Amino acid sequence: MTENQPAGDGETDLSNECKELLSLPKERGWISLHQHQYQGFWCPTEIFQGIIAFQKHFQARDSDIVVASVPKSGTTWLKALIFAIVNRQRFEIKIHPLLTSNSHNLVPFLEVDLYRNNLVPDFSSKFPEPRLFATHIPFPSLGTIKESNCKIVYVCRNPFDSFVSLWHFCNKVRPQSLAPLSLDEAFDMYCQGMDVYGPFWDHMLGYWKESFKRPNNVLFLKYEDMKKDGVNHLKTLAKFLDCPFTEEEERNGVIEDIAKLCSFETMKKLEINKTGTFVLNMESKNLFRKAEVGDWVNYLTPMMEQRMSKVIEEKLGSSGLTFKGTPELADHVQQN
Ligand code: A3P
Numbered sequence: 001m002t003e004n005q006p007a008g009d010g011e012t013d014l015s016n017e018c019k020e021l022l023s024l025p026k027e028r029g030w031i032s033l034h035q036h037q038y039q040g041f042w043c044p045t046e047i048f049q050g051i052i053a054f055q056k057h058f059q060a061r062d063s064d065i066v067v068a069s070v071p072k073s074g075t076t077w078l079k080a081l082i083f084a085i086v087n088r089q090r091f092e093i094k095i096h097p098l099l100t101s102n103s104h105n106l107v108p109f110l111e112v113d114l115y116r117n118n119l120v121p122d123f124s125s126k127f128p129e130p131r132l133f134a135t136h137i138p139f140p141s142l143g144t145i146k147e148s149n150c151k152i153v154y155v156c157r158n159p160f161d162s163f164v165s166l167w168h169f170c171n172k173v174r175p176q177s178l179a180p181l182s183l184d185e186a187f188d189m190y191c192q193g194m195d196v197y198g199p200f201w202d203h204m205l206g207y208w209k210e211s212f213k214r215p216n217n218v219l220f221l222k223y224e225d226m227k228k229d230g231v232n233h234l235k236t237l238a239k240f241l242d243c244p245f246t247e248e249e250e251r252n253g254v255i256e257d258i259a260k261l262c263s264f265e266t267m268k269k270l271e272i273n274k275t276g277t278f279v280l281n282m283e284s285k286n287l288f289r290k291a292e293v294g295d296w297v298n299y300l301t302p303m304m305e306q307r308m309s310k311v312i313e314e315k316l317g318s319s320g321l322t323f324k325g326t327p328e329l330a331d332h333v334q335q336n
Contacts, residue, residue, distance in 0.1 A: 028189070030170040030196050031280075033178060039141045040202065042194050046280060050116035051137060057120050058110060060148035065241060067107060067134040070203045071196050072165035073157040074223040076287045079103035079134055080262040082153060085238050086130060088249075093257045099270060102287070103262075104278035107132045112279045130241075136197045139206030149217060151241055154207040157223035158323035159200055160296035160308055163190045165289065167299075170196075172286045187304055191311050201315035208321050224293050224324040230259045264291040293325040 025037040032044045043051060060066075067082060069075040080103035084096070091097060097106060108114050110133050114121045123131070139146065157165075167186045174180065181189075193199025211220035219240045226233045234255050238244050245255055260266060267273055268288035276284045300308070305327055312326070 027194055028181075028185075030166065030181065030186070030189075031173055032175070035194070035196070039138075041138050041141065041197050041199070043197060047112055047116070050111040050114075051141075053115035053120070054111045054135075054137070055141065055143040057115065058143055058145075060144040060150050061129070061131065062149035063130045064145070064148065064150035065130050065132050066110075066145055066150060066152045067132070068139075068152050068154045068207060069134075069136060070156065070162065070198070070200050071136055072162050072169060074155045074226065075134065075136075076103055076267070077223075077226070077262060077264070078153060078155045078221070079107040079132075080267065081234065081237060081258065082241070083107055083132060084258045084262055085234065085241060086132065086243065088254060088258065093261055096261060098261055098267075100272055102273055102276055102278050102284045103267075104134075104284075104287075105276075107134050109134045109136070109279055111135060111137060138197065138203045139210055152207070152210075152218045153221065153237065153240070154211070154218065155221045155223055155226070156204050156207075156321075158293075158325045159190075159312060160300065160305075160323075160326050161223075161293065162200065163187065163195070163308070164296045164299050166190070166195065168289055169286055173280075173282045183299065187300075187307075191307055199315070201311075204316065204321060205319055208319060222323070227291075227293055228324075230263075231255050234258060264288065296325075 026034050029035040029044050032046055035042045035044050036048055067078050080098055083103060083106050171180045197203060208220055211218040273284045278284050309327060
């Protein structure tokens with residue numbers, strides 16, 4: 001299945017070290033011409049060098065907070081929530097940085113923003129403690145973060161909706177020189193585990209297992225549950241991050257204020273999110289589509305539904321990890 005084509009878009013600026021690594025398995029990419037399989041996961045060419053540099057240079061601190069996710073699982077939302085919780089003493093809601101900056105620009109991705117292009121960031125001035133970072137890198141490849149005592153908050157989403165979200169997003173941000181990815185082709189790649197930073201099942205399982213081993217360090221959240229009960233999730237998050245809401249804050253409606261500030265409806269309407277850009281100079285407006293649970297029914301055929309159900313059952317069935325907003329998995333698996 002591996003292509004052996006010459007290097008294409010995005011590969012000319014890479015360091016020698018990365019050029020060597022480009023001999024790794026290569027496939028058609030989602031947001032760029034190619035993606036590469038490195039340490040068992042798939043990453044777009046543009047991000048590859050940042051991953052290597054991050055692994056080589058980043059020194060995690062015990063006080064760091066890291067937002068982790070598979071793309072299109074609610075990362076933008078979780079970044080906003082954590083930024084607002086941790087900085088709630090510093091900023092008034094009415095003049096909050098989240099009203100004038102996209103959450104991705106407040107909580108940068110380690111491999112995509114900070115270490116991209118082999119830059120070694122200056123952490124001394126711009127990052128007050130606790131430092132807030134994000135990553136899509138799978139748990140086993142997290143370098144010093146794995147060995148530190150820092151807090152990792154992982155968000156996952158049911159793969160049906162995640163896939164539909166990813167397919168829409170990638171077709172909006174792919175360079176115009178590349179043909180769009182058809183739904184069928186993208187679905188096939190996704191079910192084979194060739195999604196961005198995928199296979200999605202390995203990605204989820206890595207953090208899922210770690211959240212049981214080290215519950216004080218890894219909090220595993222589900223997008224669907226957060227949508228259903230935002231206020232309780234805010235309390236869980238604040239407690240996990242060692243800054244629980246006080247009774248006075250609860251009485252004063254601080255939790256509801258943060259929930260509203262970070263809501264899809266608020267964020268989507270902001271001028272900065274309509275006109276601004278975020279990582280890799282992508283337009284922020286593409287981060288906000290529908291934010292619905294179960295929207296996949298509008299896109300996937302019954303055959304696709306069955307195939308995805310089977311993949312989920314096979315790969316995640318024994319893990320205890322379940323999702324809301326999906327069809328009854330057991331029915332479909334039995335039919336086959
Ligand atoms: P849809 O494409 O289904 O609408 P990520 O932030 O990881 O890229 O995930 C993007 C998904 O989260 C998109 O889903 C997007 O609409 C949704 N989303 C963005 N901001 C959100 C928010 N504040 N609350 C809930 N969902 C949000």
